[in-house]
C-alpha cells in the first residue's frame with residue numbers, strides 16, 4: 001500500500017491531470033490513472049502540483065535583524081551586521097533561524113542553502129546554531145549550512161582560516177565568502193578552493209556584488225573551477241558586475257561560466273534594494289544578465305537572499321513572492337516565461353545546490369507543493385495559496401483550512 005496518493009494534479013508542463021503515488025518518501029508513479037490504494041489521499045482537483053521550492057541562497061544568521069534606522073549602502077549593511085554580531089548569542093541565532101525556517105516551510109520551501117558568517121568576532125556561534133537547526137528541521141526543511149568567511153581575510157595562519165576549517169570539521173556542508181571585496185581576491189579564491197578540496201565540499205561565493213563594471217572575480221573563479229576539476233560544484237551568487245560590463249566582455253565571461261559548469265544564483269529583490277544607491281534619476285538595478293546566461297546554457301536560479309535585515313528589510317521567506325519580483329525585474333511576463341521563472345525557484349535551484357532525485361517523476365523525492373492555481377502564470381500573478389506542502393511524502397504544512405482536500 002502506498003503512503004499517499006495525490007489525484008487529479010496538474011503539472012507545470014503537461015496538459016491534463018495526473019495522479020502521483022508516494023511510498024517511503026519517494027514518488028513511485030506519476031501519470032494518468034495511477035491505481036492502487038494509499039493510507040492518505042489528496043484530491044488536487046486540477047490544482048498545480050510543483051516540486052517544492054528550493055531557496056538556494058539565504059542568510060539565516062542575519063534574518064529578522066532589521067533595525068529602525070536602515071542603511072545607506074551595502075558597505076553599511078555589512079558594517080551593521082559586524083557590529084551587531086559581536087553581541088549575538090547562539091540562542092538569538094536559533095530563535096530567528098527557527099522562525100524563518102517555519103515561514104519558509106509554510107510557503108512551500110523544503111530545501112534551503114544558508115550562508116552563515118564565520119569571523120573572529122562571531123566565532124562559530126552562527127555555524128553551531130545553524131547545524132543545530134539543520135538537525136531540528138530534518139524531515140521538514142533540508143538545510144545546507146555554508147560557512148561564509150566574514151570580516152578580515154583568510155590569509156595563511158589567520159584565526160579566520162582556523163575557524164573556517166573548524167566549521168567544516170563540525171559538519172558545515174560547504175564554503176562561501178565574498179572574495180571580490182579583497183585586494184587579494186585571487187589568493188582568497190585559491191585558499192577557498194584548496195580548503196574545499198581538502199574536505200571535498202562544494203563552493204558558493206558572492207561574486208562581484210557591485211555597481212562597477214567588473215567580471216574579475218567571476219572569471220577567476222571560472223578558471224579556478226576548471227583547473228581544480230570542480231565543475232558542477234561551484235555556485236556564483238549575485239554577479240552584479242556582469243550586468244555593468246559591455247556586451248562583448250559579458251559574452252566572454254558567460255562562456256567561461258558555462259565551460260566551468262558554474263550555476264548562477266540571482267537575488268533580484270536584494271539587488272533592487274541595495275544596488276545603484278549612488279545613482280540619481282536612472283537608478284541601476286544591479287541584477288545580473290539572466291537571459292544571456294540562460295541562452296548560453298548556464299543554470300540560473302533565483303533566491304531570497306536577505307530576509308528582513310539591514311541588507312533588505314523586506315521578505316517573507318516566500319519563494320512565490322520572490323518569483324513575482326524576479327518576473328517583474330527580468331521582464332518575464334508571458335505564460336511561458338512565468339513557467340521558466342517558477343523553474344528557476346524549483347528545478348534550477350535544486351540543480352544549483354546539488355539535490356538528487358528532484359522532480360515529479362518515478363524515483364523523485366516526494367517534496368511537493370500544491371498551489372491553488374491551474375498554471376505557473378496564475379500562481380505567480382495571483383500569489384495564490386500554498387494549499388499543502390509535502391516533505392518526504394508527509395504533509396508538512398497546510399493552508400487549506402477552509403477547503404477539504406485531504407481525504
Ligand SMILES: [Zn+2]
Nearest residue numbers: 059115206305
Ligand atoms: Zn548573500
